[in-house]
Amino acid sequence: MLLKNTYNELIKILAKPRSYLGFGALTLLVLIIIFAMKLDGKSIISFVTATFENSISFNGHVLNGNLIAFIILQMLIVHVPLLVALVTGDLISGEAAMGTIRMLATKPISRNQVVMSKFFAGAIYTFLIVVWLGFLALFVSRFIFGTGDLIVLNSDGLVILKDADILWRFGLGFCVAFLSLLTVSSLSICLSAFTENSIGPIVATMAVIILFTIIGSLDVTVFDTIKPYLFTTHMAAWRSFFENPVPLKDILQSIIILVLHNVVFVVVARIKFSKKDILS
Amino acid sequence: MQNETIIDVQHLAKSFGSFEAVKDVSFTVQRGDVFGFLGPNGAGKSTTIRCMMSLITPDKGSIELFGKSLQTHRKDILRNIGSIIEKPDFYKYLSAEKNLEIFARVSGAEVSKIEIQEMLEFVGLANRGRHKVGGFSHGMKQRLGIAQTLLHKPELIILDEPTTGLDPQGIIEVRNLILRLKNEQNKTILLSSHQLSEIELIANRMVIINQGKSIVEGSVQDLLQAEEIVVKVVVDDSEKAMRCIAQLETAKNAEAFSSTEIEVLMKKNEIAAFNKFLVQHDVAVFSLEPKRKLEDYFIKIIQA
Numbered sequence: 001m002l003l004k005n006t007y008n009e010l011i012k013i014l015a016k017p018r019s020y021l022g023f024g025a026l027t028l029l030v031l032i033i034i035f036a037m038k039l040d041g042k043s044i045i046s047f048v049t050a051t052f053e054n055s056i057s058f059n060g061h062v063l064n065g066n067l068i069a070f071i072i073l074q075m076l077i078v079h080v081p082l083l084v085a086l087v088t089g090d091l092i093s094g095e096a097a098m099g100t101i102r103m104l105a106t107k108p109i110s111r112n113q114v115v116m117s118k119f120f121a122g123a124i125y126t127f128l129i130v131v132w133l134g135f136l137a138l139f140v141s142r143f144i145f146g147t148g149d150l151i152v153l154n155s156d157g158l159v160i161l162k163d164a165d166i167l168w169r170f171g172l173g174f175c176v177a178f179l180s181l182l183t184v185s186s187l188s189i190c191l192s193a194f195t196e197n198s199i200g201p202i203v204a205t206m207a208v209i210i211l212f213t214i215i216g217s218l219d220v221t222v223f224d225t226i227k228p229y230l231f232t233t234h235m236a237a238w239r240s241f242f243e244n245p246v247p248l249k250d251i252l253q254s255i256i257i258l259v260l261h262n263v264v265f266v267v268v269a270r271i272k273f274s275k276k277d278i279l280s
Numbered sequence: 281m282q283n284e285t286i287i288d289v290q291h292l293a294k295s296f297g298s299f300e301a302v303k304d305v306s307f308t309v310q311r312g313d314v315f316g317f318l319g320p321n322g323a324g325k326s327t328t329i330r331c332m333m334s335l336i337t338p339d340k341g342s343i344e345l346f347g348k349s350l351q352t353h354r355k356d357i358l359r360n361i362g363s364i365i366e367k368p369d370f371y372k373y374l375s376a377e378k379n380l381e382i383f384a385r386v387s388g389a390e391v392s393k394i395e396i397q398e399m400l401e402f403v404g405l406a407n408r409g410r411h412k413v414g415g416f417s418h419g420m421k422q423r424l425g426i427a428q429t430l431l432h433k434p435e436l437i438i439l440d441e442p443t444t445g446l447d448p449q450g451i452i453e454v455r456n457l458i459l460r461l462k463n464e465q466n467k468t469i470l471l472s473s474h475q476l477s478e479i480e481l482i483a484n485r486m487v488i489i490n491q492g493k494s495i496v497e498g499s500v501q502d503l504l505q506a507e508e509i510v511v512k513v514v515v516d517d518s519e520k521a522m523r524c525i526a527q528l529e530t531a532k533n534a535e536a537f538s539s540t541e542i543e544v545l546m547k548k549n550e551i552a553a554f555n556k557f558l559v560q561h562d563v564a565v566f567s568l569e570p571k572r573k574l575e576d577y578f579i580k581i582i583q584a
Binding site (some may be wrong): 008012016105265 | 296303330332334335338355356358359362363366367368369370371372373374378382383384386387388400428496
């Protein structure tokens with residue numbers, strides 16, 4: 001029954017026009033970035049590398065597909081949660097607002113299975129979004145700009161990664177990015193179980209992300225103890241795969257915290273929805 | 281298999297905060313019944329039905345369906361029920377066929393595309409199967425709702441206010457569909473409605489609830505038969521008719537309203553004898569119209 005309802009949930013997601021908004025927006029944004037980099041990328045790169053030109057000489061194909069993919073990911077990973085929440089935040093509350101949750105809850109499927117099937121369908125949608133972002137960022141960029149060594153600027157300085165050493169980093173980076181976005185999906189489904197308003201959970205999810213991000217960026221001692229436990233602190237963990245050496249311990253810690261958040265959000269959603277009187 | 285109890289609700293109670301929506305509702309439905317669930321707005325009908333469909337958890341009381349407790353056998357029980365609670369809501373962005381496919385997939389039965397097509401034909405929507413439900417009228421949604429309740433061939437059908445918001449044509453269509461379910465498929469049907477005439481036309485048994493309590497339960501015929509009703513009689517000469525009626529003990533409170541119209545209070549099963557009596561006394565009877573029906577009985581019960 002869980003599989004059957006997950007299939008149902010996917011049919012519903014794919015039939016909604018808003019589900020394609022994410023794919024459309026990503027395509028447009030990536031094409032805009034690629035267009036801008038094609039037009040003016042060299043001067044942007046020169047501006048960034050100017051700081052190091054006294055100590056390092058940059059030769060070869062610096063503005064390559066790998067760098068463009070990294071820039072795209074860096075820029076868009078902040079916006080993708082909104083595109084995910086737009087679809088997943090509506091999965092329970094949207095049905096309550098429409099009245100179909102009443103029809104569904106009178107069928108021989110447990111409330112837990114309803115929540116889990118929505119979680120799995122949300123996860124599949126999130127995965128598709130990440131795959132599409134990966135395809136656009138990596139393959140389209142590499143096709144247009146070619147390949148080459150990747151120069152990454154981080155807090156410790158410049159990291160230069162060999163072309164042959166890139167793809168696995170992107171692969172694992174996308175996996176962690178998927179886990180981050182899955183946390184956003186679980187949070188929005190959890191919030192969705194608390195209300196019968198279809199827009200509320202989408203707005204609330206974004207509000208939580210913004211709030212946690214602000215707390216994470218504030219240099220205030222009182223927040224220092226909670227910062228490591230906020231999921232937003234670990235949403236950029238994918239970047240760690242572009243450090244040399246890769247800080248595996250930090251990445252593992254981020255993965256554990258993101259997984260725990262997912263578990264908590266899903267359990268809360270299950271408990272809330274199972275005990276809920278359906279009055280819509 | 282008659283006299284097998286399909287629904288057994290005992291002393292059901294449910295509150296929302298300080299508001300007691302259902303205080304003490306009890307009734308039983310036997311296999312093959314078309315059971316009327318009557319009550320004024322706010323009496324607790326929908327809350328009771330929502331408890332029976334496990335949409336809300338009752339505070340007190342027991343609900344048994346097919347001899348099993350709803351609390352412990354929820355899935356088994358729901359597999360055998362088709363229902364429309366208040367109004368059928370569908371995924372507006374999907375076609376009628378896709379909606380039925382989705383609900384069939386979680387109904388616990390294997391339903392083929394051919395069966396879906398046959399069901400759409402049964403409810404008169406065969407040529408609208410591929411159309412999006414968003415464009416359907418309320419009547420069409422109601423018929424699609426009935427298709428959805430029948431798709432997995434349930435033994436029990438629960439229809440909560442199925443004719444609310446329908447135009448007269450829609451009411452007749454839904455009523456005919458219910459009668460077909462009763463006559464052709466011998467389904468057990470629980471029908472909640474405040475369209476009392478509908479219950480009288482369709483149901484064989486009923487319960488009346490008011491202010492969250494069940495007041496009376498029994499056969500529609502018995503409950504109404506025992507009641508005295510007002511009969512409007514149109515005759516050729518009301519004065520002559522009144523003189524005849526004065527000799528009768530069964531007809532009470534006779535009153536002439538015009539030279540041809542009289543109203544008399546009597547039991548329903550005495551109308552035929554009354555007609556015969558008038559004719560035997562040379563009074564030409566043009567019509568006998570019982571006025572006091574379920575509506576009056578209902579109001580009398582509620583007021584009591």
